[in-house]
Amino acid sequence: MIVKDSAMKRKWGMAIDLDKCTGCGACSIACNQENNMPIFEDDSDVPKRVAFLELMKVTNDRDAKFPDVKTAFLPKMCQQCEGNAVGKHKADPPCVSVCPAVATDVGDDGVVSQIWSRCIGCRYCQTACPYEARVFNWWKPEYEGSFKNSLSTDVSVASRGTIVKCTFCSHIWKRERDKATANGILDINAVLYTPACASACPTGAIIFGDLNDPESEVSKLAKSDRAVRLVNTVDDETPEKQKALMSKKQYANPKVYYLTSQKWLRDMMRFKKNS
Amino acid sequence: MKKIDRKDFLKIGGGAVVGGLAGYTLSGAPFLGFQWLVEWSQDQYVPAPGIEKYVQAVSDSCTNGCKVSVRMIGNRAVKIESKDGVCPACLNGLQLLYHPERISTPMKISGKKGSGNYQPVSWDQALKDISSKMNALVNEGKANTIAAVNKNESLNGQLMEKFVRNAGSNNVYYEPSLNSITSNALGGYVKYDFAKTDFILSFGAKLVEGWGNAVEMQKQFLNWKKNNVKIVQADSVCTRTGGIANEFVGINPGTEAVLAFGMANYLITAKRMTSSGDDFAKWSQLIINKYPLGKVAKLTGVAEDKIKKLADDFAAAKNPVAVAGKGAHGVSGSSAEIIAVYCLNTLVKSGAATLVKNSAVSYTAEFAGLDKFIKEGSFSMMFLNGSDPVYKSVYGEELKKKLEKAFVVAIAPLMNDSAVYADYILPPLSFLEAETPESKPAVKALKESKDAKEIIISLAAMVDKTKNALPKTSADAYKSAGRETAGGKFSFNFEKIKADIEAYEKKLGQNAEYPVTLVPYEAPLVGDGDGLAFPYVLKSIDPSVLNLGKFYVMMNKETGKKHGFSEGSSIKISSARGKLGKAYVHLSDVVAPETVAIPLGFGHESYTKYGNEKGLNPKKIMTADVDPLTGAADWWSTRVKIS
Numbered sequence: 001m002i003v004k005d006s007a008m009k010r011k012w013g014m015a016i017d018l019d020k021c022t023g024c025g026a027c028s029i030a031c032n033q034e035n036n037m038p039i040f041e042d043d044s045d046v047p048k049r050v051a052f053l054e055l056m057k058v059t060n061d062r063d064a065k066f067p068d069v070k071t072a073f074l075p076k077m078c079q080q081c082e083g084n085a086v087g088k089h090k091a092d093p094p095c096v097s098v099c100p101a102v103a104t105d106v107g108d109d110g111v112v113s114q115i116w117s118r119c120i121g122c123r124y125c126q127t128a129c130p131y132e133a134r135v136f137n138w139w140k141p142e143y144e145g146s147f148k149n150s151l152s153t154d155v156s157v158a159s160r161g162t163i164v165k166c167t168f169c170s171h172i173w174k175r176e177r178d179k180a181t182a183n184g185i186l187d188i189n190a191v192l193y194t195p196a197c198a199s200a201c202p203t204g205a206i207i208f209g210d211l212n213d214p215e216s217e218v219s220k221l222a223k224s225d226r227a228v229r230l231v232n233t234v235d236d237e238t239p240e241k242q243k244a245l246m247s248k249k250q251y252a253n254p255k256v257y258y259l260t261s262q263k264w265l266r267d268m269m270r271f272k273k274n275s
Numbered sequence: 276m277k278k279i280d281r282k283d284f285l286k287i288g289g290g291a292v293v294g295g296l297a298g299y300t301l302s303g304a305p306f307l308g309f310q311w312l313v314e315w316s317q318d319q320y321v322p323a324p325g326i327e328k329y330v331q332a333v334s335d336s337c338t339n340g341c342k343v344s345v346r347m348i349g350n351r352a353v354k355i356e357s358k359d360g361v362c363p364a365c366l367n368g369l370q371l372l373y374h375p376e377r378i379s380t381p382m383k384i385s386g387k388k389g390s391g392n393y394q395p396v397s398w399d400q401a402l403k404d405i406s407s408k409m410n411a412l413v414n415e416g417k418a419n420t421i422a423a424v425n426k427n428e429s430l431n432g433q434l435m436e437k438f439v440r441n442a443g444s445n446n447v448y449y450e451p452s453l454n455s456i457t458s459n460a461l462g463g464y465v466k467y468d469f470a471k472t473d474f475i476l477s478f479g480a481k482l483v484e485g486w487g488n489a490v491e492m493q494k495q496f497l498n499w500k501k502n503n504v505k506i507v508q509a510d511s512v513c514t515r516t517g518g519i520a521n522e523f524v525g526i527n528p529g530t531e532a533v534l535a536f537g538m539a540n541y542l543i544t545a546k547r548m549t550s551s552g553d554d555f556a557k558w559s560q561l562i563i564n565k566y567p568l569g570k571v572a573k574l575t576g577v578a579e580d581k582i583k584k585l586a587d588d589f590a591a592a593k594n595p596v597a598v599a600g601k602g603a604h605g606v607s608g609s610s611a612e613i614i615a616v617y618c619l620n621t622l623v624k625s626g627a628a629t630l631v632k633n634s635a636v637s638y639t640a641e642f643a644g645l646d647k648f649i650k651e652g653s654f655s656m657m658f659l660n661g662s663d664p665v666y667k668s669v670y671g672e673e674l675k676k677k678l679e680k681a682f683v684v685a686i687a688p689l690m691n692d693s694a695v696y697a698d699y700i701l702p703p704l705s706f707l708e709a710e711t712p713e714s715k716p717a718v719k720a721l722k723e724s725k726d727a728k729e730i731i732i733s734l735a736a737m738v739d740k741t742k743n744a745l746p747k748t749s750a751d752a753y754k755s756a757g758r759e760t761a762g763g764k765f766s767f768n769f770e771k772i773k774a775d776i777e778a779y780e781k782k783l784g785q786n787a788e789y790p791v792t793l794v795p796y797e798a799p800l801v802g803d804g805d806g807l808a809f810p811y812v813l814k815s816i817d818p819s820v821l822n823l824g825k826f827y828v829m830m831n832k833e834t835g836k837k838h839g840f841s842e843g844s845s846i847k848i849s850s851a852r853g854k855l856g857k858a859y860v861h862l863s864d865v866v867a868p869e870t871v872a873i874p875l876g877f878g879h880e881s882y883t884k885y886g887n888e889k890g891l892n893p894k895k896i897m898t899a900d901v902d903p904l905t906g907a908a909d910w911w912s913t914r915v916k917i918s
């Protein structure tokens with residue numbers, strides 16, 4: 001079936017409400033399951049661990065003392081950076097321009113893709129990513145015995161020596177798109193989807209949607225006072241200064257927004273000392 | 276898998292190439308090098324394709340029974356989903372279903388108990404052997420030496436209770452849970468109406484981390500935010516609940532009860548409030564004499580004014596509620612604490628806490644509770660219904676010895692630290708394979724595993740005394756499931772807990788030999804240990820808990836400095852009950868001074884290769900004082916020395 005060539009206006013983005021996150025870990029299990037994460041005998045071995053979503057425990061005790069302390073959790077995945085154009089250089093996520101094999105790219109839906117089978121394992125992108133969102137398969141992904149039965153056919157199993165990362169579950173997007181087309185809906189812009197982490201969250205802390213649609217919940221949340229992006233230093237400047245800085249220098253400009261009204265947490269995420 | 280770091284890995288890589296070349300020239304096997312290349316580039320596993328569909332299932336991961344959708348590819352289940360989100364315990368159902376170490380046929384022990392050597396037997400043989408053993412005990416008049424330990428109050432737990440009671444035994448126990456211990460302390464478990472309250476005062480209850488009914492609590496949590504419900508958390512570790520609370524009151528470890536005594540004292544003496552509970556006069560007299568605010572302030576580390584302010588705020592709220600109950604999964608048995616906290620509710624006439632019972636579950640057994648039974652009771656036959664008391668009880672080592680001498684039947688899908696002492700292990704279905712009145716099995720049952728309800732029903736049919744006692748089918752069992760009924764009248768049970776109230780002062784005072792206090796905390800997904808058999812749980816563990824095989828405890832920074840520990844230094848912890856193996860220190864001020872916080876749920880001995888030998892099980896050295904009302908050990912905080 002030929003899909004109508006509609007202008008693709010999507011810019012998928014995410015807003016994660018840290019004030020609603022209880023740290024239950026459902027997002028992490030769901031992501032592992034959805035994306036066929038390898039199963040090693042000791043996955044507590046963090047340097048070797050292959051996972052897209054890291055449930056980070058964050059506390060303010062670098063600066064605060066008991067009992068003036070706080071604990072929060074921050075689900076961290078690929079921040080789906082947008083980058084910004086500098087001179088002749090087009091807007092690119094930090095990880096994309098360095099790839100010599102075009103294994104990672106930005107789609108017209110804004111998703112920073114990663115094609116395992118095209119990756120040559122040079123790990124340039126891993127070095128370039130400021131968020132440690134990319135992982136390298138030092139070992140061949142294994143699934144002991146019957147664990148193989150739970151593998152999804154939507155996500156290919158990576159081979160050893162390749163880089164993998166969160167793709168905003170774009171296979172679900174493709175699945176929904178195909179379903180829609182089969183039902184005669186040819187306007188792709190009408191199709192919505194929810195990544196596995198967002199749909200698993202019992203408190204609805206993860207909101208997903210189109211940042212290009214000003215009416216979408218995620219757009220509104222991204223503009224709220226509670227929104228903060230992870231260590232994107234330019235965000236702290238005035239709009240004029242931002243423009244000036246971004247014309248000279250590239251920033252990550254993530255499409256994942258975190259929401260919190262907790263000042264300590266905002267400060268931590270922006271690399272500032274707690275006040 | 277052997278731990279290999281990156282440097283080793285590069286060596287191996289080089290070695291393989293050299294080996295390949297050597298093989299090429301020396302052994303005449305020219306393709307060895309290719310084999311290695313193939314593994315790098317081609318050899319990935321391809322999941323079997325099939326038609327995609329969604330089917331419904333009802334989770335039995337907790338007693339809540341959530342309905343979920345299961346994404347199927349052909350006849351394989353690949354994902355558990357729900358439009359309301361899914362809690363992690365339920366998501367783990369998939370890893371249980373396809374766990375490579377799942378027990379799939381009835382098994383009979385074929386070596387020494389604890390060795391883990393079993394051989395498959397038929398259902399017929401297993402059920403015949405077990406029922407004849409039971410018939411013999413009943414006929415010899417030894418029915419009361421038959422015992423059962425249920426994991427929880429689910430329908431199969433209720434059936435097990437009926438079965439063993441009808442056989443003539445009073446020895447039916449539940450693993451200590453919030454419901455079981457509060458029931459025994461208060462005469463019913465507390466039904467909180469969190470939707471109606473405007474002020475929650477929690478004495479260390481991990482409200483949003485899995486405490487109580489986790490599914491319900493997640494919903495309530497969102498409502499509290501919307502309705503500006505004030506949450507005060509008093510705790511010695513600032514966990515996530517402390518993080519979301521409007522106010523975190525840091526207290527010295529193990530002083531939750533004392534803080535409640537102090538607040539009650541103030542509300543009774545300064546505000547003339549009274550409780551309608553039995554024995555209130557005696558109880559309040561003791562509290563007033565023994566725990567004046569000055570002393571409470573000293574013991575808890577909370578200033579006197581602050582205690583008064585907390586009590587005033589609590590009393591001034593429209594519908595305040597005070598909550599006890601400790602961990603997200605782990606619970607501790609102090610009835611003096613549970614009663615003191617509940618007393619606060621009765622003082623302010625909270626409309627958000629009432630006592631209820633389950634008509635099919637009685638927590639009254641021969642002994643007050645499981646730990647007391649393990650410590651003092653004896654049995655010749657034991658049913659372990661999904662439970663793992665060897666791992667979870669502070670009396671695990673004592674229980675091992677008793678299980679060694681008894682005839683033990685475990686209903687367990689995976690081996691665990693208790694089932695490894697069983698004579699027979701019977702494999703139950705995972706919820707994805709089970710049929711319920713609302714759902715068909717999502718996937719075909721693994722080999723010979725059977726619904727736990729059916730296992731108990733078939734056994735009961737073969738025991739003369741219980742032949743007609745149970746429903747005939749599991750479908751019938753659903754009709755006889757327990758209902759919620761009114762609880763008994765609240766009593767302070769003064770005579771029984773008087774000594775414990777007095778003991779707090781001594782327990783919390785200076786102790787030259789054991790100067791610091793060990794308290795547990797629960798990491799996401801691991802809880803009190805059930806999660807550890809699942810690799811995706813291991814994948815999510817924060818490196819500040821377990822990293823490269825190193826197991827970390829948290830210690831307050833100042834305390835670390837004082838006792839000579841820095842970040843990452845190794846630590847040995849010992850209590851009057853024994854020592855723990857080596858752990859490492861993570862300095863963090865989310866922990867109160869003079870306190871060491873240790874993760875729960877680690878240090879399994881026989882819980883699959885994923886769960887085994889990772890970290891330490893603190894219960895081995897935690898205090899083992901058994902509470903007189905709950906019959907459970909009050910182990911939550913333990914005096915230790917560190918070196």
Ligand code: SF4
Pocket residue numbers: 077078079080081093094095096112128129130131132133134165252
């Ligand atoms: S987070 Fe890292 S991997 Fe993801 S888009 Fe940004 S730079 Fe690339």
Ligand code: SF4
Pocket residue numbers: 030031032034035052053077078165166167168169195196197198
């Ligand atoms: S969007 Fe998908 S791949 Fe990315 S973290 Fe969430 S579940 Fe994982």
Ligand code: SF4
Pocket residue numbers: 020021022023024025026027028055073075200201202203204205206
């Ligand atoms: S599922 Fe939701 S509440 Fe749970 S850890 Fe993830 S974001 Fe937080």
